[in-house]
Amino acid sequence: MAANAPALTFFALFLPFLASVLAPFLTRRLGDRAAWVLAAAPALAFAHFCTFLPEIAAGEVVTGGYAWAPSFNLSFSWFLDGLSLTFALLITGIGTLIVVYSGGYMKGHEGQGRFMAFILAFMGAMLGLVVSDSFLMLFVYWELTSITSFLLIGFDHEREAARRAALQALVVTGGGGLCLLAGLVFLWNITGVTQLSLLVHLGDGLRQSPFYLATLLLVLAGAFTKSAQFPFHFWLPNAMEAPTPVSAYLHSATMVKAGVYLLMRLNPVMGQTPAWMILLPFFGGITLIAGTFLAVRQTDLKLMLAYTTMASLGLLVMLTGFGSAHAVEAAVLYLVAHSLFKGALFMVAGTVDHEAGTRDVTKLGGLRAAMPVTFGAALLAALSMGGLPLFFGFLAKEEIYAALATGNPRAVFFTGLAVIGNALMFAIAFAVALKPFLGPHVETPKHAHEGPVTLWLGPVVLSVLGLAAALFSGLAHRYVSSPMASAITTQKIVIDISTMPHLGVPLLLSVITVLLGALAFWRLTDLRALMVRAVESLGPGPDRGFDHFVSGLVRLSGAVTRLVQPGRLEIYITATFILLAVTLLVPPFLFGELPAMPMWPKQLLVQEAAFFAIAVIGLIAVLRAKDRLTAIVSLGIQGFAVAVIFLLFGAPDLSFTQFMVETLSVVILALVMTRLRLSPRDHRPLGQTLFDGTIAVACGLGFTLLLLKSTEAPFDTLLTDFFNAYSKTVAHGANVVNVIIVDFRGTDTLGEIAVVMVTALAVLALIRVRAGKKVADDKMETRR
Amino acid sequence: MNTLILRTVAPFLTALMLLFSVFVLLRGHNEPGGGFIGGLIAASALAIYGIAFGVPAVRRAIRFHPMAIAGAGLLLATLSGLVSIVSGVPFMTGLWVYPVVFEVEVPLATVMSFDIGVYLVVVGAITSIALALEQEPGSDAEGGD
Numbered sequence: 001m002a003a004n005a006p007a008l009t010f011f012a013l014f015l016p017f018l019a020s021v022l023a024p025f026l027t028r029r030l031g032d033r034a035a036w037v038l039a040a041a042p043a044l045a046f047a048h049f050c051t052f053l054p055e056i057a058a059g060e061v062v063t064g065g066y067a068w069a070p071s072f073n074l075s076f077s078w079f080l081d082g083l084s085l086t087f088a089l090l091i092t093g094i095g096t097l098i099v100v101y102s103g104g105y106m107k108g109h110e111g112q113g114r115f116m117a118f119i120l121a122f123m124g125a126m127l128g129l130v131v132s133d134s135f136l137m138l139f140v141y142w143e144l145t146s147i148t149s150f151l152l153i154g155f156d157h158e159r160e161a162a163r164r165a166a167l168q169a170l171v172v173t174g175g176g177g178l179c180l181l182a183g184l185v186f187l188w189n190i191t192g193v194t195q196l197s198l199l200v201h202l203g204d205g206l207r208q209s210p211f212y213l214a215t216l217l218l219v220l221a222g223a224f225t226k227s228a229q230f231p232f233h234f235w236l237p238n239a240m241e242a243p244t245p246v247s248a249y250l251h252s253a254t255m256v257k258a259g260v261y262l263l264m265r266l267n268p269v270m271g272q273t274p275a276w277m278i279l280l281p282f283f284g285g286i287t288l289i290a291g292t293f294l295a296v297r298q299t300d301l302k303l304m305l306a307y308t309t310m311a312s313l314g315l316l317v318m319l320t321g322f323g324s325a326h327a328v329e330a331a332v333l334y335l336v337a338h339s340l341f342k343g344a345l346f347m348v349a350g351t352v353d354h355e356a357g358t359r360d361v362t363k364l365g366g367l368r369a370a371m372p373v374t375f376g377a378a379l380l381a382a383l384s385m386g387g388l389p390l391f392f393g394f395l396a397k398e399e400i401y402a403a404l405a406t407g408n409p410r411a412v413f414f415t416g417l418a419v420i421g422n423a424l425m426f427a428i429a430f431a432v433a434l435k436p437f438l439g440p441h442v443e444t445p446k447h448a449h450e451g452p453v454t455l456w457l458g459p460v461v462l463s464v465l466g467l468a469a470a471l472f473s474g475l476a477h478r479y480v481s482s483p484m485a486s487a488i489t490t491q492k493i494v495i496d497i498s499t500m501p502h503l504g505v506p507l508l509l510s511v512i513t514v515l516l517g518a519l520a521f522w523r524l525t526d527l528r529a530l531m532v533r534a535v536e537s538l539g540p541g542p543d544r545g546f547d548h549f550v551s552g553l554v555r556l557s558g559a560v561t562r563l564v565q566p567g568r569l570e571i572y573i574t575a576t577f578i579l580l581a582v583t584l585l586v587p588p589f590l591f592g593e594l595p596a597m598p599m600w601p602k603q604l605l606v607q608e609a610a611f612f613a614i615a616v617i618g619l620i621a622v623l624r625a626k627d628r629l630t631a632i633v634s635l636g637i638q639g640f641a642v643a644v645i646f647l648l649f650g651a652p653d654l655s656f657t658q659f660m661v662e663t664l665s666v667v668i669l670a671l672v673m674t675r676l677r678l679s680p681r682d683h684r685p686l687g688q689t690l691f692d693g694t695i696a697v698a699c700g701l702g703f704t705l706l707l708l709k710s711t712e713a714p715f716d717t718l719l720t721d722f723f724n725a726y727s728k729t730v731a732h733g734a735n736v737v738n739v740i741i742v743d744f745r746g747t748d749t750l751g752e753i754a755v756v757m758v759t760a761l762a763v764l765a766l767i768r769v770r771a772g773k774k775v776a777d778d779k780m781e782t783r784r
Numbered sequence: 785m786n787t788l789i790l791r792t793v794a795p796f797l798t799a800l801m802l803l804f805s806v807f808v809l810l811r812g813h814n815e816p817g818g819g820f821i822g823g824l825i826a827a828s829a830l831a832i833y834g835i836a837f838g839v840p841a842v843r844r845a846i847r848f849h850p851m852a853i854a855g856a857g858l859l860l861a862t863l864s865g866l867v868s869i870v871s872g873v874p875f876m877t878g879l880w881v882y883p884v885v886f887e888v889e890v891p892l893a894t895v896m897s898f899d900i901g902v903y904l905v906v907v908g909a910i911t912s913i914a915l916a917l918e919q920e921p922g923s924d925a926e927g928g929d
Contacts, residue, residue, distance in 0.1 A: 652816035656808075660824030664910060667831050671917035731878055732891065734814035741818060742895045742902070746876040749898075750861055753905040757854050760909030764851065767916045 006064035009078065012045040013131065016095070016124035020117045027113030035103020035454065038116055039096050042123060046092035049085060053479045056085050059492065063133065063197060079133035079197045082483025083264055086332075087130035087257070089480075090339050094253045095123045097458035101347055102245040104454025105354060115155060119245065122148035126254050130261055135184040135194045142180060142222070145255050146173040152250060153242040165238035168546055172235045176225025180262075183218030186211055196265060200490060203269040216275055219266060227259025227313045230287040234543040237294075237306045244350025247302055248458075252309045252342040257335065260316045264331070268490040272323060280321020285417045287314025292424035296524070297531040301349040301359040301432055305342065308385075308428050311421055312338045318414065319400065325489050326403035332485045333396035333495070336476075337384060337466065341393060344381035344462035345432055348374055351455045352436050357445030361431060366441030370448045373456045375437040380463035382433030384470075386426040386517065387510065392470040395497050397422060397513070401506035402497075419513050426517025431524055473498045577695050584702025588709065595708035608648055615641035627680040628673055636666040653737040675767075794836035801829035809903050810896075819899040823906025830911050839919045842911075850912035857904025864898040 019041035026034040052062055065077025080088070102119060106112045125144035132138040147170070154166030188194050190209045191202040199206075206212060223229075228236035239251050250256070263280065270276060291311025298304045312334070319331035351374050353359040356367065368375045380391075387397035400422075404415040450456070469476040477495045485493040501507050520527055535541075588594050618638030625631035639662035646655035684692070723736045723744070733739035741749050805825035812818030834842045846853070868877040878895040 653818070653821070656816055656821045657824065660821060660828060663828050664824060664831065664914075667828070667835075668910075668914060668917065671914065675917055731895070732813075732880060732893070733895075735812060735816060735818070737816075738812045738818040738899075739895075741820070742813075742899045743878045746865065746878075746895070746898060749902060750865060750876070753858060753861060753902050756909045757858050757905055760854060760912055761851065763913050764916050767913075 008048060009062075009064055010066070012048040013078065013124070013127055015041045015045050016120045016127060020120035020124065023116035023120055024113035027116055032103045032107040032112065032454075034113075034116065035100055038120065039099040039103075041120065042092045042095035042099060045127070046089060046096060049080075049088045049092060052080055052085055056080065056082055056483050057479050059483070059486065061197070065133065068134075073194055074136055075134050075195075076137060077133040077195065078131040079195070080131060082480075082485070082487035083261070084130045084487075086336065086480050086484045087254075087261055088127060090336070091123060091126050091130065091254050094249065094339060094343050094462070097343075097347075097461055098245050098249040100454050101248070101350075101458040102243075104452050105243065105245055105350055107454075111155065115152075115243065118148055118151045118155065119249065122152060122250060122255070126258070129258055133195050133197050135188060135196070138196070139177070139181050139184060142226075142258065143174065143177045145250075145258060146170060146177055146226075149173065149239070149250055149255055152246040153239045155243055155246070156241070159241070161238075162241040165235070165241040169235045169239050171550070172225050172232055172546075176222045176232070179218045179225075180222025183215050183222060186215040186218060190215065200268050206269055207273055212270075212273070213275055216270055216273075216279070219262065219270070220279060223259035223262045224283060224317075225259070226262075227256050227317065228287075228310050229259070229283050229314060229317055230290050231542050233287060233290065233310050234541065234546060236310050237303055238543065240300075240302045240306050244302065244346060244353065247306070248343050248346030248350065251306065252346055253339045256309065256313055257316075257339070260313060260320065260331075260335065263317065263320045264328075264488045267320060267328070267488050271321070276321055277323040281318045281414060284314045284316070284318030284321060285414060287311065288318060288417055288421040290314075292421045292428070293531055294535070295428050296424060296520070296527050297535055299361050299528070301352065301361055301436070302346070304361070304428050304432055305346055305349060308425050309338075309342055311425060312342065315400075315418065315421060318417070319403065320488075322403065322414065324403060324406075325485070325491065325493060326399070328488050329481070329485045329493060329495050330396065330399035330403045332481050332488070333392070333399050333497075336469070336480060337392040337396040340462045340466040340469070341381040341384040341429075344377055344459040344466070345385065345429070347455075347459045347462075348378040348381065349432065351451045351459070352448075354455065355446065355451050356436075356448040361435050364436035364442060364444065365439040366437070367444075367448055368437040369441075371437070371450045373450060373460065377456060377459035377463045378433040378437065380467060381459065382429040384463065384466040385429035387422060387513065389501055390467065390470060390499050392466045392473075392476075394499065394510075395470055395473060397510055398501075398506045399495075399497055401509040402504075405505045405509060415509065419509060419516070422513045423516035424520055426514060427520035427524060427527075430517075430521050470499050574692070574695065577699055581695060581698035581702055584706055585698060588705055593709060595705055595712050598708055605648075608645070611641045611644045611648070614638075615645070628678065628682060629670060629680065631682075632666055632669045632673065636662050639665075653735070790836045794833055798829045798833040801832070802826055805829065805903075809899060812899060813896070819902030820906055823903040824910070826903070826907045827910035827914070830907070831914050834915060834918050839915050842915060846911070850908045850915060852908070854905045854908025854912065857901045857906075857908060859901075860904065861898050861901025864894040864901060867894050 019038050023034070023038055026037055030037065055062060062080040063077065065075050068074045068076045078084075098119065099116070102112075102116060106115050109115070122145060125141050125148055128141035129138060129145060132141055150166045150170040153169050154162050156162045157166075187199065187206070190206055190211055191199060193199055193202065206215070209215075225232045236251060236256065240247055242251070288311045291307045291309075291314055295304050295307030295311065298307060316331050316335055316338075319327045319334065349359055351371070352364065352367065355371065355374075356364060358364065384391035384393035387393045400418055401415065404411055404418055474496075477497075481495045482493055485495060501510075615638045618634055618636075618641060621634035621637060622631050625634055639658065643655045643658035643662060646652075646658055723740060727733055727736045727739040727744075731739045731743040733743065805822040808817035808825060809819055809822030810817075812822070830842055830846065833845065843849075848856075865876040868875060868879060871877075871879060873879075878893055880891060880893045882889050882891050884890070
């Protein structure tokens with residue numbers, strides 16, 4: 001390994017983003033040929049990650065990274081073991097093919113550059129997600145995949161359905177992401193580490209923590225929304241509004257597996273508990289069955305595949321949570337197999353749609369002569385999906401049955417689910433792969449012929465890989481499956497299943513599955529009608545529920561806003577002062593912190609008493625004032641009296657400032673008065689006056705109590721001594737107050753004058769807006 | 785309020801108050817005073833001038849838009865804080881020089897220019913509010929710039 005391997009890995013992680021930025025320019029210059037250039041980015045990253053294969057297969061772990069915010073213990077660090085490496089290879093490998101495919105699929109589309117930019121950005125995010133070591137990095141990438149997925153689903157943003165689907169996916173997966181964030185914070189708090197690589201060894205402490213269940217539920221909320229588990233599955237079929245390369249890449253091969261990735265990653269730390277082994281198989285099992293049943297109902301090629309993807313994700317979650325090393329092996333094999341065959345089938349569906357003009361399976365037929373290469377790829381992929389011998393899907397299915405069929409009632413139940421699910425998936429696989437190509441030729445909207453190399457390269461490579469991986473299963477297991485399963489279970493696992501069928505229960509279950517599947521395929525039309533009726537009788541599903549939820553949320557926030565933001569200054573001020581009074585008065589009474597009754601001062605000088613009297617007289621004058629202007633000026637009396645009192649008690653600076661502030665506030669208030677053209681007199685009814693008066697008295701009382709209480713405490717002269725001692729010697733100033741303002745706490749002052757400046761700007765803007773909008777405001781007034 | 789007496793006295797009063805405000809600003813380091821108070825005094829001086837002669841007269845007298853004065857003050861204060869970086873000491877450290885002008889040692893400091901910045905911000909901000917409020921609501925004339 002070269003010495004600068006970390007830098008190379010960093011570059012490989014960054015490469016898709018770089019390509020994303022370049023994509024629009026390249027597409028403008030080269031048109032659809034830009035795809036070949038852009039595909040080099042994931043291809044290089046793929047090649048780089050391949051160099052880690054021997055190391056990882058030998059059981060080592062590759063880590064690296066850079067400090068990000070060391071004071072917060074945050075780093076940009078990656079962590080490659082069997083699990084993340086397999087994901088990284090799938091992401092970059094399938095990504096390369098998808099970029100090439102997009103070049104053909106989006107050819108001539110005006111938004112091609114944008115599309116390429118989005119899909120490459122997604123690739124970078126997904127790659128970052130699976131190699132992240134630190135929690136925060138994981139979360140950032142997790143949400144980034146949600147955002148890029150939103151952009152891609154809503155790519156065709158002029159269609160209402162696409163916009164709705166995009167928003168729905170964002171709300172569901174983004175909301176799940178927030179739950180995940182909370183879960184990660186829990187993990188951090190419980191274990192004290194922020195890195196996945198360190199977390200692995202802390203499983204025991206975590207499982208015994210009282211917060212284990214809360215953490216688990218939050219993490220599951222994140223994983224289940226991302227991986228479209230029941231009851232959050234509804235966004236995935238809707239996401240099929242996206243162009244087909246997106247469906248093939250994000251919504252079958254990679255992004256939706258992020259949830260499964262997370263569960264597999266956390267299996268050593270959070271797994272093997274009753275909660276884990278109940279929740280995961282339960283929801284996974286429901287998703288499997290619901291997905292296959294809903295898939296049968298569809299006639300749209302993409303929707304059929306979408307629902308089987310959901311079912312496959314359910315199967316993966318079920319296996320991950322089943323609790324045995326065998327089940328994990330099965331999950332690993334199925335995950336790899338699924339990425340290969342489902343990616344290929346989606347691309348086939350896209351090619352058929354692109355060339356024939358429709359993807360409704362009932363309107364397609366007899367395309368085998370026109371599209372022989374696509375048909376070949378579809379057939380190979382379907383054989384793998386159906387789990388027939390010689391294909392990787394077969395290995396996965398054998399392993400699934402071997403893991404599940406252990407004899408106890410729980411195992412029998414889940415085996416039953418798996419058999420039904422797999423049989424229906426078998427039927428769907430062949431419905432997608434055979435129906436459009438076999439049978440009599442059906443007239444399609446476009447005259448179908450074989451697509452260009454860009455369109456068949458992806459499906460062919462992926463489906464052939466599905467065959468090759470099974471034929472050379474030793475190699476595949478050594479470099480991919482075994483290291484990945486070892487990483488998930490943290491024990492050395494060697495997978496050795498090969499394409500040679502062994503007689504036994506798994507093979508028997510496979511035969512049953514194939515027979516059931518063939519039966520379902522033969523009677524697919526009847527089954528579809530049955531399912532349509534069944535689903536209709538169930539009533540509205542969670543998809544409708546989402547709409548109700550969103551519209552309810554909008555109504556609620558509208559109502560809350562109207563309640564707390566009525567737009568009347570009186571209400572704001574009343575609310576502010578009531579709150580102030582409550583804050584000041586409730587704690588002293590509640591905690592018995594009331595001040596002692598103040599003593600009457602022994603020596604009260606005449607002038608002191610006189611100015612106190614003037615202050616009180618000023619207040620009486622305010623209350624008795626006939627009009628508002630008099631009240632404002634009378635308030636000045638009280639202010640000046642207070643300023644003089646400051647002066648008498650030895651605070652000349654404060655007093656000075658108070659004088660000036662009083663003068664200027666009287667001037668400005670008077671100006672505002674003339675400006676607002678208020679009625680000169682206050683005409684509040686008596687009840688209102690009493691109410692407002694009570695609030696005012698309460699606030700005043702609160703402040704009085706607070707001040708009395710705080711002056712009761714012995715005066716701490718620490719700061720006084722410090723400033724007296726140092727203001728002359730250090731800051732060369734005799735006036736301590738000013739030295740504090742401009743020197744000791746100068747940065748505070750800088751902040752304060754910035755606030756003064758911004759406030760003045762805001763006031764100025766408000767005054768001008770009112771002057772300009774006078775006419776518009778008057779119109780608003782009359783409308784109300 | 786626009787009486788003959790006020791109009792006669794106002795120029796002198798304003799001039800005196802402005803002078804006094806500078807005095808208060810400069811003596812602030814050793815005796816009561818400083819940028820905040822000085823700024824407030826100067827602002828009230830300009831307010832008096834405005835009451836006597838109207839907004840356009842004030843705008844002509846101060847030449848710059850008051851907001852520009854406040855901005856310049858903020859800039860000056862920030863730069864005074866940044867000078868310390870050149871000397872390799874932390875931000876906002878007060879630095880002193882003692883040049884001798886006409887055989888008199890004049891202590892100059894970044895804290896002084898900082899305080900002048902405070903003064904300008906306060907004058908500018910309050911004057912711009914007061915002038916905007918004093919101006920006839922209908923007239924859009926924003927003289928001075």
